[in-house]
Structure formats: structure tokens, C-alpha cells
Amino acid sequence: xxxxxxxxxxxxxxxxxxxxxxxxxxxxxxxxxxxxxxxxxxxxxxxxxxxxxxxxxxxxxxxxxxxxxxxxxxxxxxxxxxxxxxxxxxxxxxxxxxxxxxxxxxxxxxxxxxxxxxxxxxxxxxxxxxxxxxxxxxxxxxxxxxxxxxxxxxxxxxxxxxxxxxxxxxxxxxxxxxxxxxxxxxxxxxxxxxxxxxxxxxxxxxxxxxxxxxxxxxxxxxxxxxxxxxxxxxxxxxxxxxxxxxxxxxxxxxx
Amino acid sequence: xxxxxxxxxxxxxxxxxxxxxxxxxxxxxxxxxxxxxxxxxxxxxxxxxxxxxxxxxxxxxxxxxxxxxxxxxxxxxxxxxxxxxxxxxxxxxxxxxxxxxxxxxxxxxxxxxxxxxxxxxxxxxxxxxxxxxxxxxxxxxxxxxxxxxxxxxxxxxxxxxxxxxxxxxxxxxxxxxxxxxxxxxxxxxxxxxxxxxxxxxxxxxxxxxxxxxxxxxxxxxxxxxxxxxxxxxxxxxxxxxxxxxxxxxxxxxxxxxxxxxxxxxxxxxxxxxxxxxxxxxxxxxxxxxxxxxxxxxxxxxxxxxxxxxxxxxxxxxxxxxxxxxxxxxxxxxxxxxxxxxxxxxxxxxxxxxxxxxxxxxxxxxxxxxxxxxxxxxxxxxxxxxxxxxxxxxxxxxxxxxxxxxxxxxxxxxxxxxxxxxxxxxxxxxxxxxxxxxxxxxxxxxxxxxxxxxxxxxxxxxxxxxxxxxxxxxxxxxxxxxxxxxxxxxxxxxxxxxxxxxxxxxxxxxxxxxxxxxxxxxxxxxxxxxxxxxxxxxxxxxx
Numbered sequence: 001x002x003x004x005x006x007x008x009x010x011x012x013x014x015x016x017x018x019x020x021x022x023x024x025x026x027x028x029x030x031x032x033x034x035x036x037x038x039x040x041x042x043x044x045x046x047x048x049x050x051x052x053x054x055x056x057x058x059x060x061x062x063x064x065x066x067x068x069x070x071x072x073x074x075x076x077x078x079x080x081x082x083x084x085x086x087x088x089x090x091x092x093x094x095x096x097x098x099x100x101x102x103x104x105x106x107x108x109x110x111x112x113x114x115x116x117x118x119x120x121x122x123x124x125x126x127x128x129x130x131x132x133x134x135x136x137x138x139x140x141x142x143x144x145x146x147x148x149x150x151x152x153x154x155x156x157x158x159x160x161x162x163x164x165x166x167x168x169x170x171x172x173x174x175x176x177x178x179x180x181x182x183x184x185x186x187x188x189x190x191x192x193x194x195x196x197x198x199x200x201x202x203x204x205x206x207x208x209x210x211x212x213x214x215x216x217x218x219x220x221x222x223x224x225x226x227x228x229x230x231x232x233x234x235x236x237x238x239x240x241x242x243x244x245x246x247x248x249x250x251x252x253x254x255x
Numbered sequence: 256x257x258x259x260x261x262x263x264x265x266x267x268x269x270x271x272x273x274x275x276x277x278x279x280x281x282x283x284x285x286x287x288x289x290x291x292x293x294x295x296x297x298x299x300x301x302x303x304x305x306x307x308x309x310x311x312x313x314x315x316x317x318x319x320x321x322x323x324x325x326x327x328x329x330x331x332x333x334x335x336x337x338x339x340x341x342x343x344x345x346x347x348x349x350x351x352x353x354x355x356x357x358x359x360x361x362x363x364x365x366x367x368x369x370x371x372x373x374x375x376x377x378x379x380x381x382x383x384x385x386x387x388x389x390x391x392x393x394x395x396x397x398x399x400x401x402x403x404x405x406x407x408x409x410x411x412x413x414x415x416x417x418x419x420x421x422x423x424x425x426x427x428x429x430x431x432x433x434x435x436x437x438x439x440x441x442x443x444x445x446x447x448x449x450x451x452x453x454x455x456x457x458x459x460x461x462x463x464x465x466x467x468x469x470x471x472x473x474x475x476x477x478x479x480x481x482x483x484x485x486x487x488x489x490x491x492x493x494x495x496x497x498x499x500x501x502x503x504x505x506x507x508x509x510x511x512x513x514x515x516x517x518x519x520x521x522x523x524x525x526x527x528x529x530x531x532x533x534x535x536x537x538x539x540x541x542x543x544x545x546x547x548x549x550x551x552x553x554x555x556x557x558x559x560x561x562x563x564x565x566x567x568x569x570x571x572x573x574x575x576x577x578x579x580x581x582x583x584x585x586x587x588x589x590x591x592x593x594x595x596x597x598x599x600x601x602x603x604x605x606x607x608x609x610x611x612x613x614x615x616x617x618x619x620x621x622x623x624x625x626x627x628x629x630x631x632x633x634x635x636x637x638x639x640x641x642x643x644x645x646x647x648x649x650x651x652x653x654x655x656x657x658x659x660x661x662x663x664x665x666x667x668x669x670x671x672x673x674x675x676x677x678x679x680x681x682x683x684x685x686x687x688x689x690x691x692x693x694x695x696x697x698x699x700x701x702x703x704x705x706x707x708x709x710x711x712x713x714x715x716x717x718x719x720x721x722x723x724x725x726x727x728x729x730x731x732x733x734x735x736x737x738x739x740x741x742x743x744x745x746x747x748x749x750x751x752x753x754x755x756x757x758x759x760x761x762x763x764x765x766x767x768x769x770x771x772x773x774x775x776x777x778x779x780x781x782x783x784x785x786x787x788x789x790x791x792x793x794x795x796x797x
Contacts, residue, residue: 100565100567
């Protein structure tokens with residue numbers, strides 16, 4: 001379960017998050033949307049214990065992210081938006097390192113590591129250095145490392161970034177099945193089609209504030225639009241898409 | 256005027272200016288606040304102490320140079336020192352800049368010529384070395400000016416520029432040549448060992464020559480006017496000052512001409528070697544190298560006491576970084592020539608006295624003590640905390656890892672892999688020098704424990720996750736300066752007490768060993784409380 005109450009955060013006086021009330025039940029996949037700089041990453045970092053909330057509180061898996069950060073981290077699997085990895089390690093070594101940090105039993109961790117590497121098609125490459133990996137392969141390593149300790153809660157920030165179409169299909173199905181097993185999933189992405197297809201509920205924030213919540217159809221209905229991307233644009237876009245395009249083309253011609 | 260000069264050299268002035276500005280911004284990003292206020296303050300403090308350290312050393316060496324009646328010898332000392340410091344700086348901090356394949360992925364698809372790229376890279380490195388040269392060279396210019404007149408001041412300024420630019424270009428040319436010679440796929444490894452070999456040669460050669468020059472200066476002698484003396488590049492730069500103030504002997508004139516000629520020759524040699532095309536080749540081979548390699552599991556032995564949890568994680572990380580991260584490996588390996596150098600100097604300057612037998616006389620340990628007490632712990636701490644892969648340390652913050660345990664385990668892994676072999680080396684040396692294996696072993700253990708305690712104190716003073724900070728070019732010299740003062744003074748006093756009181760009394764010796772162990776344990780306790788407040792994830796949140 002993920003639960004926030006009046007969560008607010010600012011950077012040097014600039015508001016990044018304002019009074020966010022968010023609730024995700026076990027078995028639910030919440031699509032967490034917002035334009036660039038809307039406060040998604042700030043929310044994710046607070047929920048994963050990377051950033052202390054300045055106002056309000058957040059509970060993850062029943063634990064307070066500020067006061068019980070370690071308990072939260074034990075139960076969360078996190079895929080960051082721009083995951084940096086130790087390039088000098090192999091995929092297998094990286095998962096071993098992560099397993100150690102979660103205090104997993106070495107034998108059990110090895111078995112699970114091998115399973116995950118096989119599932120993500122990395123078994124043949126598991127002893128190659130990560131610096132030799134493509135972007136998609138690196139992303140698979142990060143996703144595998146987020147699943148390694150069987151977390152109750154998954155917080156995924158652009159998890160499909162760099163994945164090929166086949167792996168993306170596997171991931172979508174995997175997320176559905178994990179939700180079916182009762183995992184709580186917060187899914188942040190800019191790919192609205194994917195969000196619409198796999199999320200049971202969607203929350204949109206803009207400039208740190210919640211601007212819509214519900215199922216995709218409900219959000220479309222409430223905004224009087226026929227698709228989620230139109231609804232998203234209506235809720236978060238500051239300018240008309242057609243006008244912006246025309247302006248860019250005009251600027252290119254002037255140049 | 257700069258634009259015209261650049262255009263005449265076939266360099267796009269607009270691109271050159273934009274790229275130099277961008278690269279300098281990147282290099283000084285910590286100082287400019289890109290990583291938050293605390294990093295800016297740290298970087299600023301580092302820069303201040305670096306400036307203080309270099310400025311004071313420049314003053315000291317110029318006073319020493321003037322002590323010699325032979326102006327050529329004196330100026331050689333100053334010029335050689337400046338060239339040595341600048342070359343060491345380029346070797347230690349700008350090697351990755353010179354061989355960076357990342358440039359190609361950023362600039363390769365842009366309409367930038369190889370010549371412009373070369374000019375940008377050289378200019379960027381020269382900006383850094385110029386700052387160092389100005390700080391070190393300021394005192395010699397003033398001191399020579401006041402003592403010998405304006406002509407000497409002007410000549411000293413020219414010498415500082417030539418020494419700094421010459422040393423920089425020489426290192427860059429060597430790199431470019433090496434890259435051509437070995438090919439990009441073996442480049443990183445070869446470069447790191449070449450760095451080690453060059454550093455060793457510089458320590459053993461230039462420092463020994465400087466040492467000899469200092470002795471001669473103090474003895475009122477002069478440089479022999481033989482052409483062989485020109486084999487030492489410091490004499491070239493010294494020749495500029497000597498020639499300008501009236502020493503017109505042919506050998507001095509040749510030396511001065513070599514100073515100017517070497518800079519021109521290095522600049523000419525560089526042309527066409529360090530290019531964006533070259534960077535492209537680097538990037539292409541670097542990316543295909545992995546595909547050719549068989550994906551076999553690496554052989555890895557288990558470290559005792561590091562079998563589970565955080566200890567096992569950092570043990571895995573540190574050993575892999577040592578194997579595959581040039582910066583880290585080279586930094587650690589540098590201790591080998593440095594130790595040999597210290598042992599050599601110590602053995603040459605004084606008889607190696609067994610402290611268990613006699614506490615009188617100058618113990619050879621004083622030299623090694625400096626290394627053990629401040630250089631080894633300080634350098635290991637710096638090496639352990641900084642890496643180009645620092646962003647990957649987010650994993651220590653997003654997992655339920657005990658960060659205090661991560662910090663202390665990382666220190667213990669490095670102690671086991673560096674300080675223990677180091678103690679074994681010292682033990683063998685002292686066993687041989689004392690003609691008593693047991694005394695050699697006990698003395699080495701004593702020094703090793705002192706080092707471990709100093710290492711623990713340094714880590715506790717400013718704890719950080721392993722490899723979690725971007726390499727900071729300003730910080731190292733500053734930290735070195737501060738620690739030199741603190742640990743050097745404390746260590747020297749402690750050593751004097753130890754040599755006179757502790758070593759002759761077995762019960763006191765044993766108690767002191769025990770006190771060191773307890774001290775490390777206590778510092779670990781303190782470290783635990785400091786870690787949570789001193790380590791933050793800010794670097795990974797940007």
C-alpha cells in the first residue's frame with residue numbers, strides 16, 4: 001500500500017509538490033502522470049526514502065518513509081528514471097551486490113538472480129561488464145535488481161525506457177501478474193498508451209498539484225476529450241499544440 | 256586577435272570559444288554549485304588549501320633557489336619543480352580528459368573539425384595547468400624580482416610559462432603517441448600502467464635530481480657545464496632565467512633555447528594526433544571490444560570476514576573497481592613506487608636503526624612514517640570515495656543497506672587489500688635492515704596499526720559511501736595540506752615518544768598495540784553516528 005497525506009516539497013523556495021494526497025491499494029497499478037517538472041520524480045524519491053518530505057507524510061507498505069525508511073526500503077523495488085550502474089561490474093555481479101545490500105541469503109539470491117537474468121534474456125551476457133551493455137540491457141538489469149528481493153511495492157519511473165518491443169510486452173504482462181499477486185505498483189511514465197493499457201487507475205499532477213484522478217475513461221469524460229493524451233494536454237498543456245507547432249516551424253523558417 | 260590567430264591555425268573560433276567555456280564549466284561544476292552548496296563549500300575549501308599549499312611551496316623553492324650562488328642551478332630548481340608539479344597534475348587529473356571516448360558521442364555528429372577539437376582540448380588542459388602555474392610561480396617571480404631586479408622577474412615569469420606549457424604538452428604528446436602505438440582496445444590498461452611507470456620515473460628521477468641539486472646548492476657548488484646536464488629538462492627552464500640575467504655560457508644558452516624549442520616541438524608533434532577522428536576510433540573500438548570477448552564468469556576469490564551483507568557487497572565492488580577502474584587502480588598502485596622511493600631516501604640519508612635496540616639517532620622510519628600517517632590514509636580515502644561512476648551509488652540509498660556498515664566495511668576491505676600487503680612489504684624490508692625478522696615484523700605491524708587508526712580517523716572526519724563522489728581536482732591537494740599539518744605534527748611527536756619510550760618496553764609496546772586496536776573500534780563507533788548525518792543522497796537527486 002502507498003499512502004500520502006498533504007505531501008509538499010520545495011527546492012530553494014520553488015514549489016515542486018503541493019499537498020499531494022495519493023493512495024494505492026495492494027493489487028492496484030497506479031499510473032502516475034505529469035509533464036516534465038510536474039513533481040513526479042520528487043514524489044517517487046520521497047516514497048523510496050531518497051528524499052525526506054518537508055511537509056505531510058507518506059506511508060509505504062504501512063511504514064512511514066521518514067521515520068522507518070529502512071523498513072520501507074526493504075519492501076520497495078525501485079526503478080529510477082535515469083538508473084546509473086557500476087559499469088565495471090558484470091550483470092551477475094551487480095545483482096549479487098544488490099542482493100547483499102538487501103541481506104538476501106546468498107544461495108537463494110543466486111538462484112533468483114539466475115532466474116531473473118534468464119527471464120530477461122540476459123543469461124548469455126551475465127558475465128559481461130555492464131559498460132558493454134546497450135541501454136535496453138542496462139534497463140533490464142535495473143528492473144531485475146528491483147525485483148530481486150520480491151518487494152511488496154514496486155515504484156517504477158519510466159521502466160520501459162530503452163526496452164525492445166518484446167521485452168516491453170513481457171514487462172506489461174509481468175506487471176499485471178504482479179498486481180494480481182497483490183503487489184502495489186506505482187508506475188510513472190510519459191508513454192500514455194502504455195499507462196492507459198496496464199494501469200487500473202491514473203493520477204495526473206501538474207506543477208506539483210494533483211489535477212486529475214480516476215480511470216482513463218473517467219478522466220477523458222471529465223475533461224470532455226476522447227483520448228488520454230488529449231485529456232493530459234488539456235489538463236497540463238499551457239499552449240495549444242497546433243499553435244506551438246506552427247510557431248516552431250515559423251522560427252525554423254526565420255532562421 | 257585570438258579569433259584571427261585561431262582562424263589562421265584552421266580552428267573555428269566560435270566553436271572553440273563555446274566548447275572551451277563548456278568544458279571549463281563542467282570541470283568546475285562543483286565549485287559553481289552544480290552539486291549543491293555543501294559540495295561548493297568543500298570544493299572552494301579544497302581550492303583554497305591547494306592554492307595555499309602550492310603558493311607556499313613555490314615560495315619555499317624560490318628561496319631555496321636563491322640560496323645557490325649558481326643562478327642556473329637555483330633557477331633549475333624552481334623551473335624543475337614547477338614542471339614536475341604541473342606534469343603530475345596533468346597525469347593525475349587530466350588523463351581521462353585526454354583519452355575520453357565520450358567526446359565522440361557528444362561531438363562526433365557535430366560539424367567540428369579535428370583541429371578545432373584539438374585546440375579545445377589543449378586549451379582546456381592549459382587553463383587548469385595555468386592556474387596551478389600562476390599560483391606556484393607567483394612567489395618565484397616576486398622573490399627573484401625583489402632580489403635580482405626586474406629583468407630576473409620577467410625571465411622568471413617566462414620560465415614559469417614555458418615550464419608549465421612544456422610539461423603539459425609533453426604529457427599530452429606522450430599520451431597521443433601511446434594511443435597511436437597500442438591501439439584503443441588496450442588503451443586504458445596500457446595508459447594506466449604507463450601513468451604508473453611515468454609517475455615512478457618522475458618520483459625517482461626528478462625528485463632524486465632535485466634532492467641532489469638542493470644538496471649542491473646548500474654546499475655552494477654549481478651545475479657542471481657539461482652537455483649531459485641538459486638531459487634533465489629542469490635545466491632548460493632554469494637556463495632562461497640564467498641567460499637573461501647575464502650567464503651567457505654556451506651550455507646555458509643551449510638550455511634556454513631548448514626550453515623554447517621543446518614547447519614549439521611538442522605543439523608541432525601534437526598537431527594531428529589528438530583529434531576527434533581519433534576519439535571516434537576510441538569510441539568505436541571501446542563499444543565493440545565487449546562483443547568480441549567471451550562471456551565467461553570471472554574468477555573471484557572470497558575475502559575472509561567479508562562473506563555477507565554490506566561487507567560482501569563492498570568487497571565485490573572495490574575489487575571489481577580495482578580491476579576495471581583505471582583511476583582507482585592507478586591510485587592504489589602508485590603507493591608501490593612511492594614507498595620504494597621513501598625507503599630508498601630514508602636508507603640513503605640515515606642508517607636504518609632497529610628501534611627495539613636503540614632509540615638514538617635518526618630513525619629511517621621518519622620518512623615512512625610520513626607516508627603511513629598522512630599520505631596513505633588520505634589518498635586511500637580520496638580514492639575510495641571518488642569515481643567517475645559516482646552516480647551509481649544511488650543503490651546504497653535506495654536499499655535498506657546499513658550505511659555505517661558500508662562505510663566501515665569499505666575502509667576495512669581497502670585496509671585488507673592495501674595496508675596489510677603494505678605491512679608485509681615493510682616487514683620484509685625492516686626484517687632485512689634490522690637483521691632481525693621478529694623486530695621487523697613488530698615494527699611493521701606497529702606502523703600498519705597507526706596507519707589503520709589514521710585511516711579510520713580520516714574516514715570518520717568526513718564519511719562517504721564508496722565511489723559516491725565525482726572526482727574533485729581541487730580537493731586532494733587541499734586535504735593533503737590540512738592532513739600534512741595535523742597528522743604530520745601529531746605523528747612526528749608520537750613517533751619520537753614511541754621510539755624513546757614504547758619500543759624498549761615490551762609491556763608498553765603490547766599495550767600501545769592494544770590501544771590502537773581499541774582506538775580503531777572507538778572511531779568506528781563514532782563513525783556510525785556521523786554517517787547518517789554526513790552522507791546524503793543529494794548527488795543522485797539532481
